Every structure is written in structure tokens, then in C-alpha cells.
Amino acid sequence: MRKRNSGKDRLITVALHVALAAGLFFAAFPIYWMLSSSFKSNTEIFALPPTILPKAFTLEAYAAILGDPVKLRFFFNSYFLAGTVTVLTVLIALLAAYGFSRFNFRGKGSLNTLIISTQTIPPITLLIPFFGLVVSYGIFDTYVALILTYLVFTLPYAILLMTGYLNTLPRDLDEAVAVDGGTSWTALWRVIVPISLPGIVATSVYTFLLCWNEFLFALTLTKSTSMRTVPIGIQLLMGQHAFEWNQMMAMSVLGSLPLLVIYLVAQRYFLAGMTAGSVK
Amino acid sequence: MTRQKRSHHKLKRAVAPYLYLSPSLLIIGLLMLLPMVTVIAYSFQNSAVLRRDPSFAGLKHYQAIFDDPVFWASLWHTLYFTCMSVIFHMTIGMVFALMLNSDRINPTLRSVLRVLYILPWLFTAVIIAVIWRLLLEPNGVVNSMLMQIGIIGSKVEWFSSPQTALHAVTFANIWAGYPLFMVSLLAGLQGIPKDFYEAADIDGAKAYQKLIFITIPQLMPIIISISLLDFIWTMQVFPLIWITTGGGPIYSTEVLSTYTYKLAFSSYNLSQASASAVVILLISLGLTLFYIRYQKAR
Numbered sequence: 001m002r003k004r005n006s007g008k009d010r011l012i013t014v015a016l017h018v019a020l021a022a023g024l025f026f027a028a029f030p031i032y033w034m035l036s037s038s039f040k041s042n043t044e045i046f047a048l049p050p051t052i053l054p055k056a057f058t059l060e061a062y063a064a065i066l067g068d069p070v071k072l073r074f075f076f077n078s079y080f081l082a083g084t085v086t087v088l089t090v091l092i093a094l095l096a097a098y099g100f101s102r103f104n105f106r107g108k109g110s111l112n113t114l115i116i117s118t119q120t121i122p123p124i125t126l127l128i129p130f131f132g133l134v135v136s137y138g139i140f141d142t143y144v145a146l147i148l149t150y151l152v153f154t155l156p157y158a159i160l161l162m163t164g165y166l167n168t169l170p171r172d173l174d175e176a177v178a179v180d181g182g183t184s185w186t187a188l189w190r191v192i193v194p195i196s197l198p199g200i201v202a203t204s205v206y207t208f209l210l211c212w213n214e215f216l217f218a219l220t221l222t223k224s225t226s227m228r229t230v231p232i233g234i235q236l237l238m239g240q241h242a243f244e245w246n247q248m249m250a251m252s253v254l255g256s257l258p259l260l261v262i263y264l265v266a267q268r269y270f271l272a273g274m275t276a277g278s279v280k
Numbered sequence: 281m282t283r284q285k286r287s288h289h290k291l292k293r294a295v296a297p298y299l300y301l302s303p304s305l306l307i308i309g310l311l312m313l314l315p316m317v318t319v320i321a322y323s324f325q326n327s328a329v330l331r332r333d334p335s336f337a338g339l340k341h342y343q344a345i346f347d348d349p350v351f352w353a354s355l356w357h358t359l360y361f362t363c364m365s366v367i368f369h370m371t372i373g374m375v376f377a378l379m380l381n382s383d384r385i386n387p388t389l390r391s392v393l394r395v396l397y398i399l400p401w402l403f404t405a406v407i408i409a410v411i412w413r414l415l416l417e418p419n420g421v422v423n424s425m426l427m428q429i430g431i432i433g434s435k436v437e438w439f440s441s442p443q444t445a446l447h448a449v450t451f452a453n454i455w456a457g458y459p460l461f462m463v464s465l466l467a468g469l470q471g472i473p474k475d476f477y478e479a480a481d482i483d484g485a486k487a488y489q490k491l492i493f494i495t496i497p498q499l500m501p502i503i504i505s506i507s508l509l510d511f512i513w514t515m516q517v518f519p520l521i522w523i524t525t526g527g528g529p530i531y532s533t534e535v536l537s538t539y540t541y542k543l544a545f546s547s548y549n550l551s552q553a554s555a556s557a558v559v560i561l562l563i564s565l566g567l568t569l570f571y572i573r574y575q576k577a578r
Contacts (some may be wrong), residue, residue, distance in 0.1 A: 020385065155304055
């Protein structure tokens with residue numbers, strides 16, 4: 001319907017593309033700068049005028065990070081914690097979601113509201129009592145303390161996400177199992193779980209990201225270097241090495257890899273996990 | 281089935297949901313609701329956590345916080361940081377979503393740009409903080425570019441001067457947070473029925489009229505619910521500020537979360553920190569109630 005070739009129309013199209021380029025610069029330049037700095041020497045990072053492409057391309061920063069067992073431990077801790085919490089969260093959330101989706105019971109509505117509202121509880125409010133609890137149970141500076149903490153933050157949204165997914169699955173499937181004399185437990189594992197994979201993947205992605213990014217509790221509930229995670233490691237690097245910027249950038253790139261890979265491989269699930277709660 | 285078996289089955293059906301929910305409820309009850317009660321209790325005790333038999337303090341710690349000018353400064357900074365962030369997240373997210381949704385760009389370019397525009401979302405707060413520290417270093421690339429264009433005459437210490445620090449952290453947070461709006465609004469735009477626009481075209485509506493009378497009203501529910509969530513979450517931001525400025529220089533970027541953290545883990549005044557944490561909780565709960573009401577009304 002639009003008259004495509006009028007001068008005014010062409011002008012609008014050109015202006016739109018200029019704006020898109022400006023937007024691209026705004027969105028991507030900081031990340032490009034991180035990437036390019038990670039391949040520079042520390043002196044080149046502050047060269048004047050700034051070098052857009054590394055003039056002397058070097059992997060020394062990556063070698064320094066990957067050759068240091070202390071830093072490798074940060075990565076191990078992050079992967080281990082995020083992995084463990086993801087498995088636990090998905091299992092526990094799946095059970096709860098099944099309960100919400102397939103049964104009617106007293107208090108269902110208020111429990112649902114409770115779970116929605118726990119999503120917005122400020123982490124800093126829970127930090128102080130957690131610190132008190134963790135110290136008094138003698139689990140300060142352990143994986144257990146962080147795993148329990150992270151579960152609390154991942155569960156509510158994971159439950160909502162899984163419930164939303166299970167609600168889209170037809171009920172006849174599990175009713176068929178009941179007719180055959182099977183229990184709801186059998187129906188869950190034989191019928192529901194195998195066809196819930198998309199929901200499980202979206203929940204896992206969301207949980208993994210949340211754990212991978214967590215900073216406040218990892219900072220406060222751990223102390224020894226061997227218990228620290230990647231975000232804390234980056235902060236420590238900033239303090240120790242009086243601004244080895246290339247190493248900080250290399251570690252940031254390595255620390256962003258899981259998120260980037262997940263996003264590129266499972267974009268659909270990633271977006272589903274990150275926006276489901278807010279769009280609905 | 282015999283009658284006995286059937287009633288047995290019914291009982292199982294009645295108990296089952298509670299069994300399925302019990303692990304979650306146990307965790308949420310013990311590790312979320314109980315700690316909330318605990319932190320409220322701490323705020324009324326002297327030397328909470330640190331002493332085994334703390335004495336009752338009444339409202340003393342709340343009084344101390346409300347008498348502390350740094351608390352009020354933090355509240356104001358939190359409000360500025362949060363409002364500016366939400367407004368710009370919404371504006372930038374909307375502009376990007378509308379641009380990407382335009383039929384004037386070719387589909388390949390559109391999908392490439394969509395991935396690139398989402399980029400800031402894929403980075404952890406700590407990494408975002410480190411990136412912006414590098415960019416905004418006095419000898420860094422941003423100063424160098426701005427001086428070349430002639431916008432600034434000399435190097436600006438963005439994060440370490442009290443005049444610019446709060447704006448600088450807010451800017452970094454704006455950069456980090458717009459993709460949530462962009463993605464949600466893009467999804468919303470695709471859900472607006474095409475015939476609305478066709479009808480408007482027949483009536484001879486101009487582009488801006490379609491935007492004001494069709495697009496924005498249709499997106500309103502998304503805009504409101506995301507703004508509320510964004511407001512609640514931005515209010516709680518900690519790592520970005522902790523790593524870029526640590527609340528300084530001279531409290532100029534102190535927000536409620538860094539203020540509370542320092543009370544608890546630098547001054548070890550856990551009682552007063554609890555009082556401050558309860559204040560934050562009450563603000564969040566107020567906003568959450570509002571959010572839930574809005575969601576239910578829809």
C-alpha cells in the first residue's frame with residue numbers, strides 16, 4: 001500500500017538504517033571492546049589513540065588465566081554449583097508444578113500467590129539471616145551453604161515456569177494412565193516427563209544463568225579462595241593485580257562463554273526462560 | 281474397584297498434591313519465610329547474630345537509621361538510579377523494538393541485529409561493571425573519543441568524581457537492562473492484529489497516529505508489568521554499584537543495598553543492618569502487592 005519510491009520514503013528508510021547503526025554501536029561496542037582488549041597487551045589497552053583492532057595480537061592474558069590453578073578453581077566452582085542447583089531445582093520444581101497443574105486442593109490459590117510474591121524478595125534482606133543461620137550451623141564457606149541459598153532464589157520462578165508448561169499439556173494423557181490403574185506418580189514419570197523436555201530445558205537454562213551470575217551470597221557466605229566463584233574471582237583479580245586489564249577482560253570473556261553458548265544454541269528456550277514471567 | 285479401594289484411591293488423590301509440593305514448601309518455608317521473620321526479629325535486638333542472648337532494643341535501630349543522613353542519601357540515590365533506569369530501559373527498548381519490527385529492513389539484517397541488540401543481557405553484572413570501568417577509565421576509550429569529537433575538554437574521572445559517579449553507574453545500568461523491554465515489546469508488537477493498522481490506513485492515519493492510538497495502547501499491559509518488575513529488581517541492584525564505585529566517592533553512589541551491606545559486613549552492626557533490610561523489604565512488598573493486583577486485574 002505504501003508508495004515505495006517517493007523521495008520522502010527513501011529518506012525515512014535511510015534514517016532508519018542510520019539509527020540502527022547507532023543502536024548497534026551503543027549495544028555492541030562495550031562488548032567488542034572487552035573482546036578486543038582481552039587480546040591486547042596491558043600497555044596497548046591504554047594506547048593513544050585507542051587501537052580498535054589489537055595491533056599486537058596476543059593470547060598472554062588467556063594463558064595467564066588458564067595456567068593459574070586458583071582461577072581454574074573459580075571456574076570449577078561456578079560450573080559445579082550452577083550444575084548441581086540446576087538439577088535439584090528442576091527436580092523439585094517439576095514435582096511442585098505437577099501438583100499445581102494436575103490437582104485441585106485447598107490453599108492452591110494462596111500458595112500460588114505466595115510463590116509469585118517470593119520472586120521479588122530483596123536478596124539483601126535474606127542475606128543477614130542467612131549469614132546468621134549459615135554460621136550457626138557451621139556451614140560457612142561450604143558448597144552446601146551456597147546450594148541451599150541458590151535453591152531458594154531459583155525455585156519460585158522455576159515452579160511458575162514449569163507449571164505454565166505443564167498446563168499446556170493435555171490432561172487426557174495422564175488420565176489414560178489412571179484408567180490403566182497407574183498412580184499419578186507413574187503418570188508423571190512415564191508420560192509427563194518425556195514430553196516436558198522443552199519446559200525442562202527452559203527452566204534449566206534460567207536456573208543455570210541465575211546461579212552463574214550470583215554475586216552477593218557468594219561474596220558473603222564464602223571466604224577461602226578455593227570456594228570462590230567466577231564473579232568473585234573477577235572482583236579479586238581487580239584488587240590483587242593493580243589493574244591487569246587484559247587479564248580481567250580475558251576472564252570476563254571466559255566467564256561469559258556459558259551464557260553466550262546457551263544463548264546461541266538454545267535461543268528459544270533462553271528467551272522463554274527469561275521473559276515468561278513478565279510477559280504473561 | 282471395590283468401595284474400600286475407591287475410597288483409598290480418593291484419599292491418595294487428596295494427599296498427593298501436598299506430597300508433590302512438600303519439598304518446595306519446605307525449602308521456601310525454612311529458607312525464605314523463616315529468615316524473613318528472623319531478620320525482623322534481629323532488627324529489634326541489640327547485637328543480633330553476634331551475641332547468643334541479645335537484649336530487646338525496641339525501635340532503637342530504626343531510629344538510628346532514620347537519623348542517619350547517609351540513609352536518606354542512599355534512598356534518594358536508589359530512587360534516582362531506579363527511576364532513570366526504568367524510564368530509559370523502556371524508551372530504548374521501545375525504540376529498538378519498533379526499529380526491528382519495521383518492514384523497511386531486510387529480514388536477515390533484522391535477525392542479525394536482534395541478536396546483537398540483546399547482547400548486553402547476556403553478561404553478568406560483575407562483568408558489566410568491569411567492562412564499564414575499563415571504558416570509563418580516565419585514560420580510557422570513552423574519554424578519548426569524547427575529547428576527539430570535542431564534547432569534553434579534559435579527561436573526566438567518571439566513577440571517581442562525586443559529580444558524575446551516580447550518572448555513570450546509572451548509565452551502565454541503563455545499558456545493561458534495556459533488552460528485557462526490547463524482547464518483551466517485540467513479542468507484544470507481533471501480537472497486535474494486522475487489521476488494526478489496515479483499518480487505520482484506510483482512514484488515512486499517519487505513522488505517528490498509528491503509534492499513539494494503536495501500538496502504544498496495545499502494548500500498555502506489557503509496559504506496565506515489565507516496568508513494575510524492572511523497578512523492583514533495579515531497586516535491589518548490588519554488584520554493579522559495588523564493583524564500579526563501592527558506593528563512593530563520599531557516599532555519592534550509596535544506594536540502599538550497599539548501605540545495608542556495609543552496615544552488616546563492614547561495621548558488623550547486624551542489628552541496624554537488619555532494620556535497614558526490613559525497610560527495603562517493606563518497600564519491595566508494597567510494590568509487589570501492587571504488581572500482583574495488577575496481574576490479577578488483567
